[in-house]
Amino acid sequence: MRNKPLPFALLLPLLLAAQPVATDSYLPALPAIARALGSASASLTVFVLAFGIAQLMCGPLADRWGRRPLLLAGLACYVLAGLGSALSFHVAMLVACRALQGAAMAAVLVCARAAVRDLYAPQDGLHVMARGLTGLGIVALAAPLLGAWVVQLAGWRWVMALMAAYASVLWVLCWRGFAETLPQGSAAKASAGSVREVFASRSFRVWASVAASTYAGIFCFLLLSPMVYIEYLGLSPALYGWIPAGGSLVYIFSTMACRRLLRRWGPLRTVRLGATLSLVGPCIQALGCLLAPQAVWPLLLGHAVYVLGHGIHQPCGQAGAVADLPTQAGRAVSWSGFGMMAAAFCVGQVAAQFVDAQQSHGAWPMVLPMLLAGVLLMLLAWWRLPRLYGAR
Known part of the structure; x- marks a missing residue:
């Protein structure tokens, strides 16, 4: 007798939360890993690169093989990588395991986002993705606090073991309750498709x-932000830890509000509000840098306002990118995810070049990229999106 499938709307937040479990809970363990193995930063960098690049391979595989086989394989590799990381006795072994975990996480997230397009109409997909990202925000709030507590009580290896345990539970849930969502016949159409079709879509x-x-x-x-708040402004690490946690609370609220705004206003007006918030937040921070460079509150207020916009843009952007590509959903998700990681990596590397030991540029290296993002989002919301909806 087959088990009743688990409602996907409940499973989606757990799948998306695999990302903060692998990253946010890992951050408090970095100092302990560096002391034990001699280095820790390389494992984080390789993880991010593997996650971004692997999405390009996972998308076509999800369209050809189906979501369920790739999702189960990705979760299995996630478990193995977590166990291997916990048993690592050398930094090279840890880096290899984290690279595998990044690739595995790519498979999980690509399949989860593609399944949203399989199961829901484009408009409904925005609401479902917003609900899923609300769950992700809750995990992102708890993950660093739990990671710090585990490191303090049991050591960094148990943080990696808990990652494996989380993925093991997810694997069982998906094995028993996640049915294939790829429509029949879509695999043949996807095999005949190409990346060119994805980028030909204006949406x-x-x-x-x-x-x-x-x-x-x-x-x-x-x-x-750690360099800005701790090194430049002199906050203690314990006090700084509440800043990203507070950002997660704002993000949770924003994704919940996004669902109501979409029902009342529709995507265009909702994203325009988000773009306005995304520009106003960095403007507050920039004024603080000019008028009160040693003040903390303008940076905190501006960050909260930016995160309000971020909680609107993420569900709309991720679901909207696959709305017009039902037979190419895997490829669309993979290229959208790769674009997010590539943009973040490139902008972050450029901004990091302006951070020195003396913090001579203050908070500007953190503020200016957010200001640039706000300007781009305003252009997209007030120029490109109206053309898209006008064409429809």
Whole structure:
């Protein structure tokens, strides 16, 4: 007797949360890993690169083989990578395991996002993705706090073991309750398709640009905020830890509000509001850098306003990028995800070049990329999106 399939709307947040489980809970363990193995930063960098590049391979595979086989394989590799990381006795072994985990996470997220397009109409997909990202935000809030507690009580290896345990539970849930979502006949059509068809879609180009722009801005905050708040402004690490946690609370609220706004206003007006927030937030931070460079509150207020916009753009951008490509959903998801990671990596590397030991540029290396992201989002929301909906 077959088990009743688990409602996908409940499974989606758990699948999307595999990302903060692998990243946010890992951050508090970095100092302990560096002490034990001699280095830790390379494992994080390789993880991000593997996650971004592997999406390009996972998309076509998901369209050809189906979502379920690739999802189960990705979760299995996630478990093995977590166990291997926990048992690592050398930094090279840890880097290899984290690279495998990044590729495995790419398979999980590509299949989860593609399944949203398989199961829901484009308009409904925006609401479902917003609900899923609300769950991701809750995990992102708890993951660093739980990771720090586990490191303190049991050591960094148990953080990696808990990642494997989380993925094991997900594998069982998907094995028993996740049915194949790829429509019959879609695999043959996807095999005959090409990446050119994905980029020929104006909807894909616009919505993928929205997702990449907002993510690049938030990534620069994650990358550079420790140096700004701890090294430049003198906050303690414990006090700083509440800043990203507070951002996660704002993000959760924003994704919940996004669902209501979509029902009341529709995608265009909702994204325009998000773009306005995404520009106003960095403007507040920039004024703070000019008028009160040693003040913390303008940076905190501006970050909260930017995250309000980010919580609107992410579900709309991720779901909108695949809305017009039902038979190419895997490829569309993979290229959209790769674009997000590539934009974040490139902008983050450029911004990091302006951070020195003396913090001579203050908070500007963190603020300017977010300001640029806000300007791009305004152009997309007030120029490109109206043309897209006008064409329809």
